[in-house]
Amino acid sequence: MPRPPLPLGSYGKITAWQDGDSWIARTHYRDFDGRTRQVKRRGKSKAAAIRSLRSAIVDRQAPVKESEVVPDSRFTKVAELWLAEVREAVDAGRRSPGTLDIYASIYRRHVEPALGEMRVREMTTPVVDRALGVIKKRSASRARTAKVVISGVMKLAARHGAIAYNPVREVARIDSEPRRPPRSLTAAERTAWLDAVGQSKKARDWDLPDLTRMMLATGVRIGEALAIGWSEIDLDEQTVDIRWRLVRRTGVGLLRLPSTKSGRKGERMVPLPSWAVTMLKRRRLAIGPGVEAVFPDSLGGWRDPANVRRVWRQVRDDAELDGLVSHTLRKTVASFLDDADVSARKISDQLGHAKISMTQDRYLGRRLTDRQTADVLEEMFAEDTKTVPKPYSDLDAEPDSSP
Numbered sequence: 001m002p003r004p005p006l007p008l009g010s011y012g013k014i015t016a017w018q019d020g021d022s023w024i025a026r027t028h029y030r031d032f033d034g035r036t037r038q039v040k041r042r043g044k045s046k047a048a049a050i051r052s053l054r055s056a057i058v059d060r061q062a063p064v065k066e067s068e069v070v071p072d073s074r075f076t077k078v079a080e081l082w083l084a085e086v087r088e089a090v091d092a093g094r095r096s097p098g099t100l101d102i103y104a105s106i107y108r109r110h111v112e113p114a115l116g117e118m119r120v121r122e123m124t125t126p127v128v129d130r131a132l133g134v135i136k137k138r139s140a141s142r143a144r145t146a147k148v149v150i151s152g153v154m155k156l157a158a159r160h161g162a163i164a165y166n167p168v169r170e171v172a173r174i175d176s177e178p179r180r181p182p183r184s185l186t187a188a189e190r191t192a193w194l195d196a197v198g199q200s201k202k203a204r205d206w207d208l209p210d211l212t213r214m215m216l217a218t219g220v221r222i223g224e225a226l227a228i229g230w231s232e233i234d235l236d237e238q239t240v241d242i243r244w245r246l247v248r249r250t251g252v253g254l255l256r257l258p259s260t261k262s263g264r265k266g267e268r269m270v271p272l273p274s275w276a277v278t279m280l281k282r283r284r285l286a287i288g289p290g291v292e293a294v295f296p297d298s299l300g301g302w303r304d305p306a307n308v309r310r311v312w313r314q315v316r317d318d319a320e321l322d323g324l325v326s327h328t329l330r331k332t333v334a335s336f337l338d339d340a341d342v343s344a345r346k347i348s349d350q351l352g353h354a355k356i357s358m359t360q361d362r363y364l365g366r367r368l369t370d371r372q373t374a375d376v377l378e379e380m381f382a383e384d385t386k387t388v389p390k391p392y393s394d395l396d397a398e399p400d401s402s403p
Contacts, residue, residue, distance in 0.1 A: 006030035009068075011039070011057055016046045025049035029057060069160035071121035075153065078120060078162075079107060082153045090249070093257065097249035103152075106145045110135045115150070120157045125167040136174055144174045184335035185328060189321070190216070190380075196319035206311045207295045207303070210279055212329065214294075217276035217377060219333035219351050222326040223247060223305045227256055229292040230284065238277050238374070242352060243267040246305055254304050268352050271374035275381060333377070340376040347373075 006012060011029040018024075023046045030036045041056055043049030069078050083104060089095040114131040115123070128150055136143035151168035158166055185193065197203040197212055215225050220242055227244035234240075248254050272280075283294065291300045309326060316324050330351065337347050350373045 006036060008032050008034070014050055014053060016049055018046070023049040025053040027053060027057070029060065031060075069120065069157050069162045071119065071162050073120050073157070073162060074116070075118045075120065075123060076112060076116040078157050079112065079116070079149075079153045082156045083107065085156070086152075096257075097247050097252070097255065101250055102145060103149050106142060107149050110138075110142060111146050111149050120154075120162045123154060123157075123163070123167055125170045128167055129171050132171060132174065140174055147171060147174060183323065183328060184332040185324070189324070190332070192319065193316075193321060193324060196315055196321065200315050200318070202311060203315045206308060208308075208312065208315065210283060211295055211308070213276060213279055215326070215329040216333060216380060217273055217374075218242070218270045219330050219337075220270070221245070221330060222308065226293075226295055226303050226305055226308065228294045230294060231292065233280060233294065235277060235281060235284070238272045238274070240270050240272060241267075242270055246302055248304060248306060254302060256302060268349060270350060271371050273374045273378040273380070275378070336380060337373060337376055340379075342372060342376055 006028065008030055009032060011027045014025055014027045016023055016025040019042075022042050022044060024040055024042055025046070026038060026040045028036050029039045039053065039056060039060075041049055041052035043052050069081070083100075086095060086100050086103060090097050090100050111131075114134065115127075118127065132143050132147055132150075135146050147168060151166060154163065154166045154168055157163050194209065194212060197208040200208075203209065211222075211225060214220075214228070215222065218225070218240060220228075223245040224242055227246045228240060228242070229244070232241040232243070243258070245257050246254060247257060280294070287294075287296065293300070293302050295303055297303045312326055316322075334347055334351060337350065338344075
């Protein structure tokens with residue numbers, strides 16, 4: 001029988017001999033491409049030649065050893081490799097920076113303290129189930145995210161052959177009562193909010209009155225609304241192309257990414273009701289040329305959604321409108337369209353939801369949503385003249401110095 005090959009990344013017997021005034025040490029090393037190669041090193045003495053050879057072998061193994069995952073690898077090592085993969089996906093534009101921040105935070109605060117010192121071979125379903133149970137006592141939503149993190153780490157271990165299957169697959173479902181049911185604004189609440197942002201100088205400095213109307217006209221997320229540039233708006237056709245979002249990446253800054261939260265499936269051309277077009281025409285004249293952002297900051301750049309949300313909360317709390325967040329406007333648009341008997345398919349197109357059937361995804365090239373959505377939204381303010389968009393002079397006033 002032929003001699004079995006050396007294991008990958010290992011070497012055979014070291015031999016050494018004198019060659020003139022120096023010594024040569026030699027061995028056979030099996031590289032990670034499966035090929036066995038001869039490796040030699042010289043030294044002034046036999047011991048020096050052998051030390052040099054062993055050092056060369058360590059260097060040869062190091063790049064692979066750092067990323068190698070075996071059953072005895074600690075969970076924390078595998079987790080760092082997995083987070084590095086997520087980071088690479090963010091750099092390539094395949095994942096959101098916010099997703100990386102959330103995963104890293106949940107790992108550092110909850111998963112690492114519970115499982116960091118465990119060996120991969122010790123990561124069984126009962127072990128993971130107990131750890132998630134402890135996290136769930138603090139927060140069910142954090143436990144669900146922790147489950148995603150642990151599953152991702154163990155999938156990487158399975159890819160390396162360190163485990164036979166992912167133990168997270170059989171973990172119990174993490175259920176919880178919703179913190180609060182989804183809500184949309186009534187006509188009275190819409191009026192109260194528009195009055196609040198219209199009367200607040202800080203809200204006007206931060207464009208909350210017009211931003212609110214833009215979000216009610218389109219149903220977009222706040223990061224999408226703030227990422228709209230004038231080049232995406234066609235005032236003649238009364239449409240806006242939703243295909244950008246603003247996100248802040250830790251250590252990098254504010255980014256305008258070339259896709260929406262749902263990826264390319266979330267990009268869509270949204271028709272606008274006339275009251276939104278009127279508002280945009282006024283803004284175009286007031287802002288003037290040279291500024292791309294429709295809702296610019298004081299320097300003419302893009303507004304940070306996190307800062308806008310902070311001001312939003314301040315105005316909301318002052319107006320005592322509990323629970324009104326920016327995403328409430330998105331739910332309001334969906335409910336308004338649903339009450340007007342707009343089909344679920346058209347509402348999904350309007351909002352840019354990604355969960356649609358394979359046929360609709362692959363064979364219906366829908367980017368312009370149906371005009372019916374704009375026609376229905378035309379009536380949003382029809383019964384309440386107090387909420388009809390009115391010009392105000394504050395747009396021309398000196399802007400707040402906040403970013």
